[in-house]
Amino acid sequence: MAKTRSESPPPVIPTSPKSEQAVGDVADMSVFCRAMAERAKSASFELLDLSSTIKNQWLEIAAGQLLIQSDIILSANALDVAQAPQFGLTPAAIDRLTLTSDRIQAIAVGLRAVAALPDPVGEILGGGIRPNGLEVKKVRVPIGVVLFIYESRPNVTADAAAIAIKSGNAIILRGGKEAYHTSLAITSILARAGEQCGLPDGALQMVNTIDRAAVGELLKLADYIDLVIPRGGESLVRRVTSEATMPVLKHYTGNCHVYVDRDANIAQAIAIVVNAKTDRMGVCNAAESLVVHSEIARSFLPKLNEALSLHGIELRGDLKVCSILPQAVPASEADWGLEYLGPILSIRIVDSLDEAIAHINRYGSKHTDAIVTRDLSSARRFTQRIDSAAVIVNASTRFNDGGELGLGAEIGISTDKLHARGPCGLTELTTYKYIITGDGHVRS
Amino acid sequence: MAKTRSESPPPVIPTSPKSEQAVGDVADMSVFCRAMAERAKSASFELLDLSSTIKNQWLEIAAGQLLIQSDIILSANALDVAQAPQFGLTPAAIDRLTLTSDRIQAIAVGLRAVAALPDPVGEILGGGIRPNGLEVKKVRVPIGVVLFIYESRPNVTADAAAIAIKSGNAIILRGGKEAYHTSLAITSILARAGEQCGLPDGALQMVNTIDRAAVGELLKLADYIDLVIPRGGESLVRRVTSEATMPVLKHYTGNCHVYVDRDANIAQAIAIVVNAKTDRMGVCNAAESLVVHSEIARSFLPKLNEALSLHGIELRGDLKVCSILPQAVPASEADWGLEYLGPILSIRIVDSLDEAIAHINRYGSKHTDAIVTRDLSSARRFTQRIDSAAVIVNASTRFNDGGELGLGAEIGISTDKLHARGPCGLTELTTYKYIITGDGHVRS
Numbered sequence: 081m082a083k084t085r086s087e088s089p090p091p092v093i094p095t096s097p098k099s100e101q102a103v104g105d106v107a108d109m110s111v112f113c114r115a116m117a118e119r120a121k122s123a124s125f126e127l128l129d130l131s132s133t134i135k136n137q138w139l140e141i142a143a144g145q146l147l148i149q150s151d152i153i154l155s156a157n158a159l160d161v162a163q164a165p166q167f168g169l170t171p172a173a174i175d176r177l178t179l180t181s182d183r184i185q186a187i188a189v190g191l192r193a194v195a196a197l198p199d200p201v202g203e204i205l206g207g208g209i210r211p212n213g214l215e216v217k218k219v220r221v222p223i224g225v226v227l228f229i230y231e232s233r234p235n236v237t238a239d240a241a242a243i244a245i246k247s248g249n250a251i252i253l254r255g256g257k258e259a260y261h262t263s264l265a266i267t268s269i270l271a272r273a274g275e276q277c278g279l280p281d282g283a284l285q286m287v288n289t290i291d292r293a294a295v296g297e298l299l300k301l302a303d304y305i306d307l308v309i310p311r312g313g314e315s316l317v318r319r320v321t322s323e324a325t326m327p328v329l330k331h332y333t334g335n336c337h338v339y340v341d342r343d344a345n346i347a348q349a350i351a352i353v354v355n356a357k358t359d360r361m362g363v364c365n366a367a368e369s370l371v372v373h374s375e376i377a378r379s380f381l382p383k384l385n386e387a388l389s390l391h392g393i394e395l396r397g398d399l400k401v402c403s404i405l406p407q408a409v410p411a412s413e414a415d416w417g418l419e420y421l422g423p424i425l426s427i428r429i430v431d432s433l434d435e436a437i438a439h440i441n442r443y444g445s446k447h448t449d450a451i452v453t454r455d456l457s458s459a460r461r462f463t464q465r466i467d468s469a470a471v472i473v474n475a476s477t478r479f480n481d482g483g484e485l486g487l488g489a490e491i492g493i494s495t496d497k498l499h500a501r502g503p504c505g506l507t508e509l510t511t512y513k514y515i516i517t518g519d520g521h522v523r524s
Numbered sequence: 525m526a527k528t529r530s531e532s533p534p535p536v537i538p539t540s541p542k543s544e545q546a547v548g549d550v551a552d553m554s555v556f557c558r559a560m561a562e563r564a565k566s567a568s569f570e571l572l573d574l575s576s577t578i579k580n581q582w583l584e585i586a587a588g589q590l591l592i593q594s595d596i597i598l599s600a601n602a603l604d605v606a607q608a609p610q611f612g613l614t615p616a617a618i619d620r621l622t623l624t625s626d627r628i629q630a631i632a633v634g635l636r637a638v639a640a641l642p643d644p645v646g647e648i649l650g651g652g653i654r655p656n657g658l659e660v661k662k663v664r665v666p667i668g669v670v671l672f673i674y675e676s677r678p679n680v681t682a683d684a685a686a687i688a689i690k691s692g693n694a695i696i697l698r699g700g701k702e703a704y705h706t707s708l709a710i711t712s713i714l715a716r717a718g719e720q721c722g723l724p725d726g727a728l729q730m731v732n733t734i735d736r737a738a739v740g741e742l743l744k745l746a747d748y749i750d751l752v753i754p755r756g757g758e759s760l761v762r763r764v765t766s767e768a769t770m771p772v773l774k775h776y777t778g779n780c781h782v783y784v785d786r787d788a789n790i791a792q793a794i795a796i797v798v799n800a801k802t803d804r805m806g807v808c809n810a811a812e813s814l815v816v817h818s819e820i821a822r823s824f825l826p827k828l829n830e831a832l833s834l835h836g837i838e839l840r841g842d843l844k845v846c847s848i849l850p851q852a853v854p855a856s857e858a859d860w861g862l863e864y865l866g867p868i869l870s871i872r873i874v875d876s877l878d879e880a881i882a883h884i885n886r887y888g889s890k891h892t893d894a895i896v897t898r899d900l901s902s903a904r905r906f907t908q909r910i911d912s913a914a915v916i917v918n919a920s921t922r923f924n925d926g927g928e929l930g931l932g933a934e935i936g937i938s939t940d941k942l943h944a945r946g947p948c949g950l951t952e953l954t955t956y957k958y959i960i961t962g963d964g965h966v967r968s
Contacts, residue, residue, distance in 0.1 A: 125885060129908040208930070214919060216929055223941055224911065306941055327771065327942040348964035355966035441569060463959045464573040467668065475658060475962030484967070485660055485958060486652070497667055497750055497955045498771040499943040511941045514929060515907045518919030520792035522799035523928070 106289050113297035117304035119282030120225040120250040124306075126280035127222060127248045132199035134277055135246050139195035142273035143188040146238070149269050150184050156265035157234065160258060167258050172362075176233045177259055187238045187266070190489065194242040197488045200507045201248045215517040220510045222248030224306035227298055228491065229320055231256035231312035237263040241270050241284050243491045247509040250283045252298065252305070256312070257290040264288060295320070302326040309504075311492045329500060329508075331492035333419040334364030334447035336477040339436045339462070341453035342373035346380055348474060349452040350387050353425075355476040356450065358391040362421050364493060365448050365470075365480045369416065369426040371436045374400070377429050381405055388425065397427040416443040433458050437465045444468060447495050448480040469495060469502035550733050557741035561748035563726030564669040564694040568750075570724035571666060571692045576643035578721055579690050583639035586717035587632040590682070593713050594628050600709035601678065604702060611702050616806075620677045621703055631682045631710070634933065638686040641932045644951045645692045651958075659961040664954045666692030668750035671742055672935065673764055675700040675756030681707040685714050685728050687935045691953040694727045696742065696749070700756070701734040708732060739764070746770040753948075755936045773944060773952075775936035777863040778808030778891040780921040783880045783906070785897035786817035790824055792918060793896040794831050797869075799920040800894065802835040806865050808937055809892050809924045813860065813870045815880045818844070821873050825849055832869065841871040860887040877902050881909045888912060891939050892924040913939060913946035 106112045146153065157179040164174045200220055207217040226249045228240045237255055244251035255263040267286040274284055287294050298305065302325040310320035311331040321328050338356055340349045356367035372380060381404050385395065395401070396411040408427065415426045416439070430436045440449050450472035451462040463471045470480035482490025482503035490503040500508035550556045590597065601623040608618045644664055651661040670693045672684045681699055688695035699707040711730040718728055731738050742749065746769040754764035755775040765772050782800055784793045800811035816824060825848050829839065839845070840855040852871065859870045860883070874880045884893050894916035895906040907915045914924035926934025926947035934947040944952035 125909065125911065128911070129905075210928065210930060214923060214928075221911075327940070329942075345964065351964060351966050355968075359967055459961075461573075465569065467569065467572070468957065470958040470960060473959070473961040475960060475965035476967050478967040479658060479960055479962070479965065480958065484654065484658075485960070486654060496771065498773075501955055502958050511945055513912065514914040514924065514946050515917070516914060516919060516923055516929070517903075517917040518923070520789065520795060521919035521923065522795050523803055523920050523922040524799075 106291060106294070109291065109293045109297050112289075113287075113294055114301065114304075116252060116282075116285055116287070117225065117298065117301045120252055120285060121304040123250040123280040123282035124222065124224045127245070127250060127283060130248065130280070132201075134279065135199065135248075136195040138274050138277040138279050139191045139242055139246065141276055142238075142242075142270045143191040143195075145269045145273050146184055146188045146191070146266065149265075150181055153184055153262065153265045153269070154179060154181075156261040159261040164258060169258060173258075177262075179234055179262065183235070187235045190235065190239055191242050194239075194246050194489050194506075197246065197506060199246065200510050205512055212521060213518070214521055217515045217517075218512050219515055220507070221513050223509055223511050225250045225252065225304060226509065227252045227254065227305045227308040227326075229254045229295060229308065229310045229312070229316065231258075231316060234259050234262040234266060236311075237266050237286075238270065239489060240491050241267070243489050243506060244509060245274075245279065245283055247506045249509055250280075250285075252285050252287065254287040254295060254298070260290055296323060299323045300325055309492060327499070328496075329492075329494050329504065330496050331364075332447075332495040333445045334366070334493075334495070335369065335417060335419045335443065335445040336365060336367050336448040336450075337369045337371055337440045337444055338367050338450045338452065338477065339371040339433075339440065340373065340376060340380060341433065341436075341451055341455060341458050341462075342375040343454050343458075344373075344376060344380070344452040345454060345474075346376070346383065349380060350384050352450065352452055352474070352476050353384055354387050354391070356478055357388065357393060357425050358423075359476070359478050361423060363478075364419075365477050366421070367425065367450075367477050368418065368420050369428070369443070371428050371430055371439055372401075373433070373436070374429050374431050377401070378404055381427070392423055394424045395427055396424060398429060400429040401427045419445065433461060437462060441465070441467050445495055446497070447493070448472065448477045450475065450477050469493070550735060550738070553735065553737045553741050556733075557731075557738055558745065558748075560696060560726075560729055560731070561669065561742065561745045564696055564729060565748040567724040567726035568666070568668045568694040571689070571694060571727060574692065574724070576645075578723065579643065579692075580639040582718050582721040582723050583635045583686055583690065585720055586682075586686075586714045587635040587639075589713045589717050590628055590632045590635070590710065593709075594625055597628055597706065597709045597713070598623060598625075600705040603705040608702060613702060617702075621706075623678055623706060627679070631679045634679065634683055635686050638683075638690050638933050638950075641690065641950060643690065644954050649956055656965060657962070658965055661959045661961075662956050663959055664951070665957050667953055667955050669694045669696065669748055670953065671696045671698065671749045671752040671770075673698045673739060673752065673754045673756070673760065675702075675760060678703050678706040678710060680755075681710050681730075682714065683933060684935050685711070687933050687950060688953060689718075689723065689727055691950045693953055694724075694729075696729050696731060698731040698739060698742070704734055740767060743767045744769055753936060771943070772940075773936075773938050773948065774940050775808070776891075776939040777889045778810070778937075778939070779813065779861060779863045779887065779889040780809060780811050780892040780894075781813045781815055781884045781888055782811050782894045782896065782921065783815040783877075783884065784817065784820060784824060785877065785880075785895055785899060785902050786819040787898050787902075788817075788820060788824070788896040789898060789918075790820070790827065793824060794828050796894065796896055796918070796920050797828055798831050798835070800922055801832065801837060801869055802867075803920070803922050805867060807922075808863075809921050810865070811869065811894075811921050812862065812864050813872070813887070815872050815874055815883055816845075817877070817880070818873050818875050821845070822848055825871070836867055838868045839871055840868060842873060844873040845871045863889070877905060881906060885909070885911050889939055890941070891937070892916065892921040894919065894921050913937070 203220040395408040397408040448470040487505035647664040649662040839852040841852040931949035
């Protein structure tokens with residue numbers, strides 16, 4: 081496949097000694113991708129009943145090896161950091177890309193944390209004895225082969241591999257080109273640790289070319305790949321969703337709202353909005369829009385404005401907001417649907433709880449929406465009627481996070497309603513099957 | 525939209541007095557479908573916290589009205605039956621299409637059975653108090669709007685509406701043109717009962733045109749329709765899967781296997797294969813393929829052949845099978861992947877349990893596969909390694925059915941691995957959300 085000039089082939093670093101596929105320049109992308117997917121599918125059958133002991137040994141050894149081979153990872157990372165300006169990365173993005181010994185230590189700690197989590201595979205989810213004596217068990221099982229496409233920091237490579245394999249899935253990793261060498265170094269170490277422990281060949285693979293054609297080819301292979309998880313910018317998610325022939329679990333935009341009800345505790349409301357907006361502006365559970373009840377707007381908004389101005393937040397409001405806050409910029413219709421991921425907050429005033437709910441359900445992205453209220457009835461209606469993965473009462477939107485909710489680790493936060501919603505950890509990468517046992521039972 | 529001659533517009537029967545949309549000949553299919561989807565989405569928000577009492581009242585009144593208005597249904601059904609030959613329906617298909625008072629009675633009983641099932645909405649699936657005092661609840665909620673596209677018997681219309689609405693979803697029904705008048709009559713009665721009970725307007729709609737363009741338009745509306753469930757022939761499912769912009773829950777082919785292990789109880793094996801193959805040949809959980817261990821083939825196959833010959837079953841075997849059973853037809857490679865839905869059984873001889881597992885995982889459709897064995901270790905390996913929705917030990921494949929497994933009612937049997945697998949009843953038409961409650965909590 082032809083490459084664009086900005087995607088010149090990276091140096092050849094095989095993911096594992098067993099990998100004999102061409103890297104960098106791939107002669108036939110379709111054959112290359114199919115071979116990878118077949119290996120993954122074959123591994124997935126072996127993973128179905130692989131013991132927790134082996135999976136945990138792998139995580140422990142991999143964690144140790146990441147520390148022992150830190151220098152190799154740091155050298156690979158230096159290559160990526162050196163190339164970063166040519167990919168147009170901002171200083172903040174380069175900072176997120178850059179590894180240090182401490183950050184590698186944190187990756188290793190993450191792997192050990194996954195080892196410490198209970199294995200979800202084999203959990204009995206329900207069942208019983210039917211009147212005819214048939215024994216029915218609904219049992220949690222791995223999904224199979226997961227393709228993970230991401231544009232993110234190097235630690236995501238290790239986290240995703242750990243979560244997928246601990247939950248019994250084979251994983252094909254396709255990371256961003258900006259972190260290519262780092263991801264390849266980490267994947268190689270993880271794959272070699274897998275060979276030591278008896279992880280099936282092909283359980284962990286990385287797409288070892290940055291040619292974009294690989295994604296298109298992989299998305300055709302529904303017979304081998306059971307699920308694709310895209311995690312990154314909107315255009316990546318849109319491309320994957322439109323091309324994929326297999327189910328997609330989307331980590332999509334987070335246009336998160338805070339609604340301040342008429343009898344909200346104003347001090348709490350200010351603390352929550354400030355935290356939701358400013359704690360980390362570039363993440364999906366940051367607040368992007370504020371909805372305020374008209375009866376509290378005049379007392380609340382000036383105080384909020386004072387608190388937010390310390391953080392340099394631009395306010396974009398409807399006409400009523402602009403009449404209360406002269407410094408607010410008039411919001412356009414488009415503003416209500418935007419995920420700014422930066423120092424802007426849209427603000428709308430409503431005359432009722434139901435108007436707030438209708439606004440959020442219409443313009444939100446079903447990710448995370450919060451209400452600040454002292455009224456139990458308002459809280460109840462808001463949590464029942466808001467159609468989002470996480471609905472929060474009197475707390476910051478920032479709490480919709482696998483770690484904060486006690487999932488232990490996450491591969492992303494799903495904005496889909498099917499299969500899994502919100503943070504996706506080990507159990508979200510499983511499905512179930514029915515095991516039915518009789519003694520010669522036939523149906524009449 | 526232009527229509528083919530065989531799809532002339534049916535008589536106009538509005539689904540509900542409130543429906544003012546054109547029926548039969550639709551001027552602008554895109555506008556028509558969008559209006560329907562918008563009504564459904566709007567209803568879905570009202571359904572989020574609709575009480576079980578109202579949903580159950582609706583089911584009871586609808587059941588009563590179906591009986592009271594039997595004559596209207598029977599007249600509509602007579603129209604469909606009269607048109608059946610022009611659609612090329614076989615006598616068996618016409619029999620399945622034909623309603624009688626008894627069959628309408630059975631549909632009403634089905635609605636009352638759904639009323640008696642527990643409401644899945646609001647079930648708390650997990651949660652607890654986090655170390656920082658945040659209260660986390662994972663709560664079962666409806667999916668939203670379901671589009672159900674089916675080619676089936678008239679009772680499916682009522683079952684699907686009952687299951688969708690009892691689980692809190694709005695449903696758009698698109699039935700086969702062969703049962704158009706019957707489905708419209710049933711839907712009208714159900715929708716009017718809904719108006720009496722306070723079901724939200726738009727909760728239950730039927731696509732009241734047989735123009736095929738409607739399906740294409742509806743499949744574009746991912747902003748309004750959360751899930752599409754196609755249930756019917758392979759070409760229907762393929763079309764829906766390739767055109768849908770929203771998640772699809774497939775009710776796909778059932779290429780179900782029975783594997784007879786080397787130490788199987790031969791009498792049980794014969795009873796199970798005969799039942800799985802012949803009890804109802806046209807259904808998805810009927811057996812299509814038999815896999816036999818070589819050590820038992822010579823004693824087992826002639827006896828099985830004797831039993832199956834009473835049912836006129838054609839046997840298609842590999843070379844070894846043909847050498848044991850001279851009347852068997854040589855199977856082609858294509859046979860291993862076929863869902864015959866008729867009096868044919870493919871047979872393959874294998875030398876080991878693992879060879880049987882590999883064959884079934886390769887050629888099967890992940891629907892239902894059974895083993896007949898007395899060996900606990902074989903049963904364990906088979907149930908762990910077969911990647912199908914239902915894996916059965918010493919019983920007929922026919923038991924993979926919502927009623928038989930205790931789900932109470934089903935809208936179909938999913939062959940997908942994501943979201944729901946196997947029979948889909950009330951809980952399979954739900955998702956969940958996190959409700960997180962604090963007291964001014966912010967994240968640092």
